[in-house]
Amino acid sequence: MRAGAKVLLVSDGEPGGDCTFYGCVPSKTLIESARRGLPYPAAAQRIRDVVARIATTENSAALRDEGIEVRLGRARLLSRRQVAVGRDRVNTGAVVLATGSRPTVPPIPGLETAAYLTNETVFDLPDAPASLAVIGGGPVGCELAQAFARLGSRVTLVEAAPRLLPREEPRASRIVAAALLDDGVEVRTGVGVDRVASGERLRLADGSEVATDRLLVAVGRTPVIDGLDLDAAGVRTDDGGHVITDDRLRTTAAGVYAAGDVTGRLPFTHAAYEMGRIAAGNALRGWRGRARRYRPHATPWVTFTDPEVARVGLTEAQAAAAARGARVAHLPLDETDRALAAGRTDGFITLIAGPRPLLGRVGGGRILGATIVAERGGEMIHEPALAMATGMFTGRLAAATHAYPTWSYAMQVAAAQFFMTIGGRRARPAGDGQPAGNGQPTDDGQPTGLSATSRQ
Numbered sequence: 001m002r003a004g005a006k007v008l009l010v011s012d013g014e015p016g017g018d019c020t021f022y023g024c025v026p027s028k029t030l031i032e033s034a035r036r037g038l039p040y041p042a043a044a045q046r047i048r049d050v051v052a053r054i055a056t057t058e059n060s061a062a063l064r065d066e067g068i069e070v071r072l073g074r075a076r077l078l079s080r081r082q083v084a085v086g087r088d089r090v091n092t093g094a095v096v097l098a099t100g101s102r103p104t105v106p107p108i109p110g111l112e113t114a115a116y117l118t119n120e121t122v123f124d125l126p127d128a129p130a131s132l133a134v135i136g137g138g139p140v141g142c143e144l145a146q147a148f149a150r151l152g153s154r155v156t157l158v159e160a161a162p163r164l165l166p167r168e169e170p171r172a173s174r175i176v177a178a179a180l181l182d183d184g185v186e187v188r189t190g191v192g193v194d195r196v197a198s199g200e201r202l203r204l205a206d207g208s209e210v211a212t213d214r215l216l217v218a219v220g221r222t223p224v225i226d227g228l229d230l231d232a233a234g235v236r237t238d239d240g241g242h243v244i245t246d247d248r249l250r251t252t253a254a255g256v257y258a259a260g261d262v263t264g265r266l267p268f269t270h271a272a273y274e275m276g277r278i279a280a281g282n283a284l285r286g287w288r289g290r291a292r293r294y295r296p297h298a299t300p301w302v303t304f305t306d307p308e309v310a311r312v313g314l315t316e317a318q319a320a321a322a323a324r325g326a327r328v329a330h331l332p333l334d335e336t337d338r339a340l341a342a343g344r345t346d347g348f349i350t351l352i353a354g355p356r357p358l359l360g361r362v363g364g365g366r367i368l369g370a371t372i373v374a375e376r377g378g379e380m381i382h383e384p385a386l387a388m389a390t391g392m393f394t395g396r397l398a399a400a401t402h403a404y405p406t407w408s409y410a411m412q413v414a415a416a417q418f419f420m421t422i423g424g425r426r427a428r429p430a431g432d433g434q435p436a437g438n439g440q441p442t443d444d445g446q447p448t449g450l451s452a453t454s455r456q
Contacts, residue, residue: 005284007068010085016058017100018119018261020267025051026123031061031143031304034150038129043151047123079231080253092284095257097235097243098276099228101221101261106135109436110196119144125444127215128153132203135193137164139303141218142176146305149183156210156322157185158202160349165303169316171372172309173347179306199364223262232288240264251278257283271299298388302378307347310381313369313388319352320431323368325361326354327427329417333374335425336410347373349414351384352430353394364394364418376407383411394418 009015019025026047033043056062060070076084083090103118105111117125119140128151134141137159145157157164157180163173164180164187179189192205202210223241230237234253236244242264249257257279259270273292284292300312321327329352335344352369355361370384387397397415402408418427 009070012074022120031147034147040151076229080233080255096258096279097258099224099262104220104222116167129214131213134216136218145185149185155185158188162190172373249291300381300385308377310377312385323354326430329414329427331414337405344375358403
């Protein structure tokens with residue numbers, strides 16, 4: 001619209017989507033309410049109030065004030081240049097598909113007749129359930145399991161994988177599991193659900209049962225493509241139903257682009273926003289201008305448990321397999337002054353750096369990934385994300401003066417390990433698996449003079 005184009009937004013519900021009404025906003029409000037020790041009725045009211053306030057900034061009226069035409073209803077592709085909205089046909093120069101995703105419902109026998117909850121219904125509960133079973137130990141499952149436990153529910157979390165948060169560093173999984181146990185959550189990993197029996201009882205693959213008042217399913221997301229008639233425009237999908245796009249977010253149909261969850265790329269609101277900006281810009285440029293590429297390598301994400309798990313880029317295992325010469329700096333929070341002062345030492349910072357093209361390890365190379373498990377990990381992750389997005393030398397993280405004693409000061413201490421031994425630690429080869437620290441300096445930069453427990 002700001003480029004002078006006439007824009008039509010078609011939505012089958014009020015704009016805002018899953019994040020505003022069923023995802024990020026209500027879940028983080030619930031988590032914060034539980035952290036503050038609010039009773040469930042107060043937490044539920046806070047969710048309604050916060051969702052309502054945020055929704056007013058992006059509803060149909062707000063978008064129309066920006067000059068965007070909004071039609072509420074279902075859209076269907078008639079061709080690459082024509083869309084049906086109800087009984088109307090709309091001719092268009094370009095289309096951006098941003099239909100999002102919905103909760104995946106696994107094919108567990110008995111689940112289809114159970115009164116299960118998903119993220120689309122769990123926030124409507126009038127009272128906290130006495131007991132809650134959560135199927136799925138990913139970010140949503142872990143976040144809500146901890147929040148409801150803190151709100152007074154007896155929670156059992158079941159994950160078929162050997163550990164919680166299987167996409168994250170194993171150390172992060174162990175810390176989150178311990179935190180959930182401390183909050184009273186019964187954690188069952190490495191066991192699947194065979195069936196859901198009457199009375200909301202889960203029968204697990206190991207022969208045990210879990211009796212519960214309510215059941216929450218949090219096993220992933222499924223792209224929303226129902227009724228779009230993608231074939232009419234020549235838009236292809238992959239085996240999982242995600243719209244196939246290239247790095248310019250073009251689909252297999254000329255003039256049709258896609259962004260967000262429906263692409264199967266990073267399933268985060270901030271990633272969808274970036275994709276949407278790029279897809280819309282490329283759609284307006286058509287084939288006349290230079291199309292922008294979507295580069296997700298520096299997009300961070302956060303699991304909002306307590307402590308938070310934040311990551312950007314590669315894990316150590318990924319770096320060891322794919323990034324020759326990658327090195328790892330690891331700093332436990334029990335060696336950092338702010339964490340000691342706060343009494344929150346259950347966490348760590350891991351930085352991964354690798355050689356730069358042509359320059360190798362000069363300046364410490366470049367950041368390839370980072371994982372932070374800390375009370376404020378979601379805020380701290382943006383420093384390595386910025387380093388990755390701008391391609392800065394790793395040494396700049398170590399050289400930049402950080403205020404002491406902040407949580408982020410630990411980032412400077414961790415980065416210094418790529419240049420010197422500090423606090424008995426220094427960077428080691430990725431995949432080595434051993435804590436750094438044999439007292440020998442490295443040869444790829446100047447000492448920074450930092451100490452993990454330095455004082456002003």
